[in-house]
Amino acid sequence: MQTPGIIQESDPTTSNLEARDFSVFYRSNQAVKNVTLKLPAGRVTAIIGPSGCGKSTFLRAINRMNDLVPGCRAGGELLFAGQNLYSPDVDVVSLRRRIGMVFQKPNPFPKSVFDNVAYGPRLHGGPGHGKLEQTVERSLVDAALWSEVKDRLDENALGLSGGQQQRLCIARALAVNPEILLMDEPTSALDPKATLRIEDLIDALRGKYTIIIVTHNMQQAARVSDFTAFMYEGVLIEFGMTKELFTKPKEKQTEDYITGRFG
Amino acid sequence: MRLQTRKLVDRAFSGSGVFAIALMAAALLILLTPIFIRGCGAIFFTATVEHRRIMLEKFERGNRETVEAEIAAAQAAREPVYRMIAEFERRLADESGAGRVKHRKALKELKKALQVLLGPAPGDIRPMMMRDQYGQARWERAKVKLERVLYREEWDYSDPTKSGILILKPRAEDFAGTAAEGVFPYLKQNADKMLMPRRTVYWQFLTDESFDSHMFGGIWPEILGTLYLTLGAMLLAIPMGVIAAIYLTEYARETPFVTFLQTCISTLAGVPSIVFGMFGLAFFINTLKISDSKSVLAGSMTLALMILPTVIRASEEAIRSVPKTYKEAALSLGAGRWHAVRSIILPAALPGILTGIVISMGRAAGETAPIIFTAAVSVGKPLAIWQTLTQPTPALSWNIYNLATEHEAVDEVRHVQYGLVLVLVSMVLLLNLVAIIARARISKRLRV
Numbered sequence: 258m259q260t261p262g263i264i265q266e267s268d269p270t271t272s273n274l275e276a277r278d279f280s281v282f283y284r285s286n287q288a289v290k291n292v293t294l295k296l297p298a299g300r301v302t303a304i305i306g307p308s309g310c311g312k313s314t315f316l317r318a319i320n321r322m323n324d325l326v327p328g329c330r331a332g333g334e335l336l337f338a339g340q341n342l343y344s345p346d347v348d349v350v351s352l353r354r355r356i357g358m359v360f361q362k363p364n365p366f367p368k369s370v371f372d373n374v375a376y377g378p379r380l381h382g383g384p385g386h387g388k389l390e391q392t393v394e395r396s397l398v399d400a401a402l403w404s405e406v407k408d409r410l411d412e413n414a415l416g417l418s419g420g421q422q423q424r425l426c427i428a429r430a431l432a433v434n435p436e437i438l439l440m441d442e443p444t445s446a447l448d449p450k451a452t453l454r455i456e457d458l459i460d461a462l463r464g465k466y467t468i469i470i471v472t473h474n475m476q477q478a479a480r481v482s483d484f485t486a487f488m489y490e491g492v493l494i495e496f497g498m499t500k501e502l503f504t505k506p507k508e509k510q511t512e513d514y515i516t517g518r519f520g
Numbered sequence: 521m522r523l524q525t526r527k528l529v530d531r532a533f534s535g536s537g538v539f540a541i542a543l544m545a546a547a548l549l550i551l552l553t554p555i556f557i558r559g560c561g562a563i564f565f566t567a568t569v570e571h572r573r574i575m576l577e578k579f580e581r582g583n584r585e586t587v588e589a590e591i592a593a594a595q596a597a598r599e600p601v602y603r604m605i606a607e608f609e610r611r612l613a614d615e616s617g618a619g620r621v622k623h624r625k626a627l628k629e630l631k632k633a634l635q636v637l638l639g640p641a642p643g644d645i646r647p648m649m650m651r652d653q654y655g656q657a658r659w660e661r662a663k664v665k666l667e668r669v670l671y672r673e674e675w676d677y678s679d680p681t682k683s684g685i686l687i688l689k690p691r692a693e694d695f696a697g698t699a700a701e702g703v704f705p706y707l708k709q710n711a712d713k714m715l716m717p718r719r720t721v722y723w724q725f726l727t728d729e730s731f732d733s734h735m736f737g738g739i740w741p742e743i744l745g746t747l748y749l750t751l752g753a754m755l756l757a758i759p760m761g762v763i764a765a766i767y768l769t770e771y772a773r774e775t776p777f778v779t780f781l782q783t784c785i786s787t788l789a790g791v792p793s794i795v796f797g798m799f800g801l802a803f804f805i806n807t808l809k810i811s812d813s814k815s816v817l818a819g820s821m822t823l824a825l826m827i828l829p830t831v832i833r834a835s836e837e838a839i840r841s842v843p844k845t846y847k848e849a850a851l852s853l854g855a856g857r858w859h860a861v862r863s864i865i866l867p868a869a870l871p872g873i874l875t876g877i878v879i880s881m882g883r884a885a886g887e888t889a890p891i892i893f894t895a896a897v898s899v900g901k902p903l904a905i906w907q908t909l910t911q912p913t914p915a916l917s918w919n920i921y922n923l924a925t926e927h928e929a930v931d932e933v934r935h936v937q938y939g940l941v942l943v944l945v946s947m948v949l950l951l952n953l954v955a956i957i958a959r960a961r962i963s964k965r966l967r968v
Contacts, residue, residue: 320852327773354854364845366864367966376863377853413965426849433853 420451559942752820819895834876
């Protein structure tokens with residue numbers, strides 16, 4: 258496994274995740290339609306689009322969370338480090354270890370703060386006890402939560418505020434050292450202040466991890482992302498540098514969407 | 521107008537709700553009060569010297585010297601009675617004709633009634649049955665038996681349109697003018713000296729074996745039997761039920777077969793318990809031959825089968841009520857399905873599963889029908905753990921039924937019956953209490 262830190266942030270074409278003519282079907286309904294896309298490594302990519310455009314489905318396809326949905330299947334190729342994620346010999350469990358995920362609603366386990374963060378490392382037969390504590394501390398520091406919870410590691414995580422819970426979930430995902438971090442509307446259940454803290458956190462994680470964030474909030478996409486993909490009705494309409502996409506969109510639909518004419 | 525109607529409806533509804541709850545509480549009180557009071561009568565009662573004699577002779581309980589002194593004192597108080605009777609008997613030999621026959625019969629009846637009250641007379645041959653070896657151990661029964669000595673029951677059938685009328689005739693009349701005439705006033709005067717009633721706490725009622733069809737002793741074999749049966753049933757039903765619930769909720773896909781299975785489980789939950797009892801006999805004992813005859817093992821298996829649907833249903837509900845997001849989070853961290861179930865879903869579902877288990881446990885402890893044909897006998901010794909594989913056992917629920925319907929002297933064992941009921945009810949209540957506390961504690965840990 259490569260260390261996330263060594264990715265050169267200057268090269269936007271470096272990519273370890275690539276979709277080639279990739280589709281997702283719910284039974285006969287095609288939710289993601291023939292998307293071809295290279296996601297830049299070490300950068301923050303936002304996926305925007307109106308509700309039901311397939312952006313969450315695409316995100317969940319990346320760590321194969323869609324496997325849980327009955328009747329869901331994928332077509333085309335989704336390459337991670339050169340390997341198709343949907344080829345039959347892929348070990349989903351170790352894949353998910355390398356591609357972490359943060360969900361829409363904060364979902365800490367009903368366990369202590371420490372146990373939440375330690376869940377992943379313990380699962381993967383992680384480090385010994387002393388190192389486990391280090392891992393937990395490092396993850397919490399990275400998630401900008403350490404100072405707030407360092408005295409209450411033994412308390413139930415459900416006692417934290419919503420924003421703290423979401424940062425805890427980020428710390429939990431970071432604890433297994435993923436290469437890619439998927440975020441599915443991570444601030445939609447949070448108040449503006451907590452949202453700001455998460456955005457600051459994403460900013461701080463930039464460069465260390467490849468972050469893919471699905472968001473409804475276009476200001477958020479503009480604020481936190483380096484690249485933006487706009488999807489509409491399952492089709493990838495436009496993909497480019499965030500600055501360019503928001504200022505000089507190439508497609509009419511993109512322009513309509515970001516100017517608020519629909520969606 | 522409409523607002524007032526609405527208010528009226530509201531008030532009527534909440535009023536009827538309060539009424540329903542009050543009615544339920546009253547019913548519970550009316551039900552539990554006699555159970556409690558009369559059940560306690562099995563342990564707290566006024567015991568005669570006969571009770572202390574039994575305790576000494578059967579269990580080596582009590583101070584031997586004190587009790588023996590007491591027995592001697594009681595014997596001394598009884599001595600005049602036996603002396604008068606002996607005198608009467610001696611004179612009877614000289615009597616002749618109809619008077620002799622009459623007196624003879626009266627004497628025989630008197631001796632029998634006395635034996636019931638006081639035990640065998642000095643010098644009698646030791647009787648076979650334990651109930652004949654001792655007098656009345658409980659004072660309230662002794663008072664009844666004393667009446668039987670003082671009065672003879674006679675039935676008046678002179679009016680053919682009515683059933684017989686009971687007439688109590690003083691025995692003293694039968695012995696008027698004889699040497700035994702003094703027996704009756706003496707008994708009336710000195711009954712307490714002859715039996716020495718004293719308030720007693722017989723807590724060993726819970727830990728003693730029973731003697732002579734529950735005439736004496738306690739109910740330990742029944743308590744132990746119920747514990748064995750219940751624990752055995754839980755041991756079989758919990759793992760099977762929880763595993764089945766995990767499979768149905770987490771692994772099985774929504775195929776017609778699985779839907780059919782779930783319908784079967786629901787149906788099974790509604791099958792009357794007697795049917796399970798018959799099935800247990802036919803399948804476990806007659807077909808599989810897991811034991812030669814009734815055994816705790818067969819009973820436990822039958823009970824397990826009966827409660828399995830409840831355990832599965834409750835566990836399924838509990839697992840389904842765990843937020844899906846927990847599972848997603850675990851899987852997204854790279855947990856396998858089983859690991860997610862074990863580390864996250866089961867702990868979160870535990871309170872619900874526990875509730876289902878305890879409800880089933882109460883049911884398994886209380887059910888009579890499934891064990892009638894598979895495990896229960898009316899009297900027996902307490903079993904050792906390995907004997908449960910082959911031996912039948914008495915059990916609280918079955919013995920309550922048995923004592924009420926099949927015992928040859930229901931009046932004599934009424935206190936045992938109430939004791940059994942009280943213990944069974946307490947056991948079930950205790951189980952529920954434990955579950956409520958455990959549930960509250962676990963829930964607290966789960967929800968901050």
